[in-house]
Amino acid sequence: MTGFTSDEMMTIAAARALKNDDVCFVGIGAPSAACNVARLTHAPDITLIYESGTIGTAPDVLPLSIGDGELCETAVTTVSVPEMFRYWLQGGRISVGFLGAAQLDRFGNINTTVIGDYHRPKVRLPGGGGAPEIASSCGEIFITMKQSKRGLVDKIDFFTSFGHGEGGHARERLGLRTKGPTLLITDLAIWKPDPETKEFTVTALHPGVTREAVQETCGWPVRFAPGLVETPAPTALELDTLRALRARTAAAHGGQEVA
Amino acid sequence: MTGFTSDEMMTIAAARALKNDDVCFVGIGAPSAACNVARLTHAPDITLIYESGTIGTAPDVLPLSIGDGELCETAVTTVSVPEMFRYWLQGGRISVGFLGAAQLDRFGNINTTVIGDYHRPKVRLPGGGGAPEIASSCGEIFITMKQSKRGLVDKIDFFTSFGHGEGGHARERLGLRTKGPTLLITDLAIWKPDPETKEFTVTALHPGVTREAVQETCGWPVRFAPGLVETPAPTALELDTLRALRARTAAAHGGQEVA
Amino acid sequence: MATFMSLAEAVSGNLFDGDTAAFEGFTHLIPHAAAHEAIRQGRRDLTLVRMTPDIVYDQMIGMGLAKKLIFSYAGNPGVGLLRRLRDAVENDWPHPVEIEEHSHAAMANAYEAGAAGLPCAVFRGYKGASLAKVNPNIRSIICPFTGEELAAVPSIRPDVTFIHAQKANRRGDVLVEGIIGIQKEAVLAARRAVVTVEEVVEDFAGVHPNACVLPHWTVKAIAVVPGGAHPSYAHGYYARDNRSYLEWDAIAADREAFMAWMKQNVLDKDADVFAGRVAALRAAR
């Protein structure tokens, strides 16, 4: 890996998954960067929605919170939070929900609530926010996170949001009519659920990444797809766009890093 | 009765019932005139709300519909119709609802739906519109209508909106926590519900009106309160205000009468 | 994705025999031009949804488009009854029309629930009201926390919703201002939405951030029809034609007068006539 970082590769691979006609519910952090890189490269007409109520927003820099002023200033319209969750999310108008995770299991179930017991937690995490209903109401879910044994775990401590449950047809059994997690993009690889078992399976390794590196940073035995390919390296345009966005963001936020 | 019509007396008596700090849900026609006369005389700060979503409106002329443009132009704010019915009416923020009626019984139950059988009606009337929930959600209900045996009937054909049902504690039995009809203002008299039976009882006769005239235009045996008084005649200010409002309205609507 | 096209194309491509269709606009911005186009195209067996049917549905019912009507107040605002609707309900002319009647609160909540993707709306209503006895679609649920009985009605999910709005921008976003009524909900509750607009502007620069805007991806087709709400009005463009509402009472009172008026003013015309109809009303706004 030369010329770009694994974090840049992750963000750019995530950006590529978005289409020009997607309506995307954006979480903060890595998803926000990926969505805006998509908008600034191959998907200029993508609709980005933040849960603060800003619909069709086009920020020049990445927001530090999901409710930064620029999101509103550049939005097509800004609605109330109840309307956002009722008409736009629950109403089924979002094609892609982009989520991060503190803990993730092989079936795309996410924990951002607690490490340990819920009532006497070892670590109290922020909780779900919009995630439980983003996971059930969006057409499909993309997940992005850096790999680590603490993050990709055999069993999550708490189901903050439901992915494919114990796998197979778990979603249908719950009455869910949306696809759930269809894509996991990490700093090392691209994963897609097996059509039958719904277990996340590596379908592409980022340039220079080995199978061993993926397994060493994952808490379950990794399956690799038969037709495993290499993720195309970032193009100059993609890298320039992401770096310029990050530079504008750093300047605007007074040198602050975006989490 | 000289110097004013019975219709003018009715409107002015209705206007007097409104207080400066009332928040009033206004029906069209006579209620609208009464509410605006109140606003232009003793209740300048009254909040008038029309079901089109216009809150705190102050029209210079009477609207022909509940959604005339001037209602919006002079309103403090204009909200959507679902918000109007959820936050403002059902939310319990309206102190007085003003209703008219095609048929009314002695307990303040109103029919504006059908004459005859619902499924094979003799006359199909407009229906309830906002009335069913205005009748249950407003703090109290004022009713205004001209007297006639066709209007004030022994039994209504259809309960479009519920007043005091069969009387007594019927509202409490239904779980209603609002007062329901507390005042009926006709072209001949002022009626209030008996504290026990909830039957409308005449408490004041308009100037020059006899008990016989009230009975002749009412379909049930009329009860008169012991302390029956005479409604004070319209003052010059009240009459001038109502007539000027009607003149401005006629001019603005191109000679059209307001129903 | 909104596509700009003629009103005739927008109607023929989105309204089909047997559809459940909503033409909404609460007194303001009533989509009369779209309704007239539906009449000209001779659509049949429609389930027509609208809180306040008024003239626009009186015409459609009288011309035989309606199989069923879902509504909450069937009057000519400020004038009186709807005579074509009455003739259908009382005398089955031109054919029987099934009715499903609600209160405004129920219809508003049902559109809201439709926009929110829910199967039903829950609200406090219909207490002691006879409609709950004659309409099997008025049911109840029990609050699992307080035990209170609340009313429930099915959400409204039209196959197609027609609205009239002030403006679209070049991308196809739609701006509705003033008395916004139930338009946003009616559009978002529908599978397809068709919007007629007064005009197309480059963008909505300077519009209030919380104005009612329907993004282009919520709308199927946009047709530019200046005056398309007449005799209703468009806030900022032209006033309500109160005289037409009054005159309608006499026209609709007689079947032959009605048919003659519809031939002359609807069947033999097209959407272009609406601009002329509001010309004299622009000064008043």
Added chain:
Amino acid sequence: MATFMSLAEAVSGNLFDGDTAAFEGFTHLIPHAAAHEAIRQGRRDLTLVRMTPDIVYDQMIGMGLAKKLIFSYAGNPGVGLLRRLRDAVENDWPHPVEIEEHSHAAMANAYEAGAAGLPCAVFRGYKGASLAKVNPNIRSIICPFTGEELAAVPSIRPDVTFIHAQKANRRGDVLVEGIIGIQKEAVLAARRAVVTVEEVVEDFAGVHPNACVLPHWTVKAIAVVPGGAHPSYAHGYYARDNRSYLEWDAIAADREAFMAWMKQNVLDKDADVFAGRVAALRAAR
């Protein structure tokens, strides 16, 4: 009826020990000045309701005001965890805090139901989510038309809601613009509402007809506190103080550093300091 008064009077007259209180503002317009006044007045045993507790509740919890917290996302936006809240939940410091945790969708619906005067909110949510197992206030109802199971949560009806807004007019009507969040619902759901504003204007002439305005009769008290949202922001007035959010992480990490910071910046100050805190941030907006 809204009465203009000092923030100290507005808080002492409307917030009492044991109250259920909401301080709302979704990232934007967070009522920090009102929260600081509540801390100075030493209120206790509060049930604090807020979708996104963030710094404002981290401070109140750390200072011992909270008996219970009802929330849906407890993070320092863009920074990380809330260390005072964690210390209370994990270590009972300064005392145990009961938590009732929901999703954003549930909280938004619960405020909406509160504003709508309903006992509960009904929505499609919590499918497969563990919260439904640990929070007894997450229940379900069955749609009487389709049989679908929907989630139900109790509506939120605070004793008092505090919000910060851009403007009041002389009558006491309040204007909120930009990211309006949950403010209207939080005010209308409450028995009493207290609003801090950036400024008072003669009237809202020219404001968009569908802007978010809370009429004066929905508000109890208004206090003029320029900068009162700092380190949150006020659209059109000043930018978010992102640096303060980052710095909070270190301050809140240590109990003594926290107490010293609170003494210096809250207990020993009054509402007048907020104007100065945003002075340098006005240029950015």
